[in-house]
Amino acid sequence: xxxxxxxxxxxxxxxxxxxxxxxxxxxxxxxxxxxxxxxxxxxxxxxxxxxxxxxxxxxxxxxxxxxxxxxxxxxxxxxxxxxxxxxxxxxxxxxxxxxxxxxxxxxxxxxxxxxxxxxxxxxxxxxxxxxxxxxxxxxxxxxxxxxxxxxxxxxxx
Numbered sequence: 001x002x003x004x005x006x007x008x009x010x011x012x013x014x015x016x017x018x019x020x021x022x023x024x025x026x027x028x029x030x031x032x033x034x035x036x037x038x039x040x041x042x043x044x045x046x047x048x049x050x051x052x053x054x055x056x057x058x059x060x061x062x063x064x065x066x067x068x069x070x071x072x073x074x075x076x077x078x079x080x081x082x083x084x085x086x087x088x089x090x091x092x093x094x095x096x097x098x099x100x101x102x103x104x105x106x107x108x109x110x111x112x113x114x115x116x117x118x119x120x121x122x123x124x125x126x127x128x129x130x131x132x133x134x135x136x137x138x139x140x141x142x143x144x145x146x147x148x149x150x151x152x153x154x155x156x157x
Contacts, residue, residue, distance in 0.1 A: 040135030042113040043142045046106050049153050051077055054110035055103045057152030061145055067099055077103040093122045097141070098133070112149060116141050 047054050055074055062069060067081035083097035095118060102113040116139050121131040 040115055040117060041137065042100075042102070042115045043146075044111060044113050045146045045149075046109045046111050047149060047153055048109055051103050051105045051110040053153060053156065054112060054149065055079075057149045057156065058101055058103055058112060058145075060152050061148035062099060062101070064148060065141075065144065067097075079103075093120070094131075095120055097136070099141075099145075112146070114142055114145055 047057075049057075052074065055077055058079060059069065059072060062079060062081045067083050069079060069081045071078070071080040073079075079099070079101040081099045081101075083099075086095045087093065088095075098117045098119055100115045100117075104111050104113075116136040117133045118136055119131050119133050
């Protein structure tokens with residue numbers, strides 16, 4: 001590729017990003033950059049009831065959603081859980097959903113902060129621990145979790 005062709009390609013790409021029809025692309029890029037510096041954003045919801053009852057309802061909700069609890073501390077109000085490991089067709093890649101919950105007293109309510117992230121390991125030739133983790137900001141998992149916690153508080157079986 002010649003320098004002139006490369007330059008033309010760069011100008012065309014930049015004009016697409018700046019054009020009015022690409023607002024969603026620009027906002028996605030902005031959001032991605034913001035997340036890289038500030039970290040992924042937790043979703044938050046307040047529930048009526050004390051923190052201990054909310055913790056138990058959250059623990060049951062996480063298990064009912066098919067997650068395996070890795071760490072849970074009632075005193076700290078934290079739960080860390082992982083979904084099932086999914087592998088690609090060639091078995092050279094894996095994907096797993098990670099859930100981090102923080103439950104704390106919030107006046108006469110309990111505040112639940114949740115963060116779903118996707119852990120991707122696209123190659124195993126670099127050794128373990130080289131996965132990338134991305135926040136799932138628009139996932140319906142948040143609403144499912146919060147609804148199950150609410151149901152668990154109403155019917156604590």
